[in-house]
Amino acid sequence: MKKKGSRIERELVNLLWDLQCPAIRVPSSGAATKRPLPDIIAGNGRRYMAIEVKGRKEFPIYLSDDEVNALKEFSASFGAMPFVGFRLDYKEWRFIDVEDLKPTKKGNFKIDEDLMYEKSIDVFELVGVSRQKKLHFLKDPE
Secondary structure, three states: OHHHHHHHHHHHHHHHHHOOOOEEEOOOOHHHOOOOOOOEEEEOOOOEEEEEEEEEOOOOEEEOHHHHHHHHHHHHHHOOEEEEEEEEOOOOOEEEEHHHOEEOOOOOEEEOHHHHHHHOEOHHHHHOOOHHHHHHHHHOOO
16 A cells, blocks of 8 residues: 555656646655655645645545644645645546545544535646646647
């Protein structure tokens, strides 16, 4: 599972760079440190994002209260917008603002299909790419 997490984090970093939104993985996130660090930090001069990354085969996607609070804490101190970026196998990237996450009965959070359709945005909306540039990017065979 850890190998898959690193792989999809690198995939997202490369996609963000392709959209002129420089990004870095923060490999010390999670158990390696007690500091509240996201998986990815990205910015393009207009917006700055802290992203917790999740990859799964299917819904629901769960996040612990600690993960969400760490993302909020880092984002507030860094001046970034906090998002959860997720990708189901063979699907496109989607992003949800942490304020839109659904709490569970145990005090954690989850993303389900309903929430994805109601609140998520795609990577182009995340970085503020115009519709025209999005269409160009999708057509370009680079």
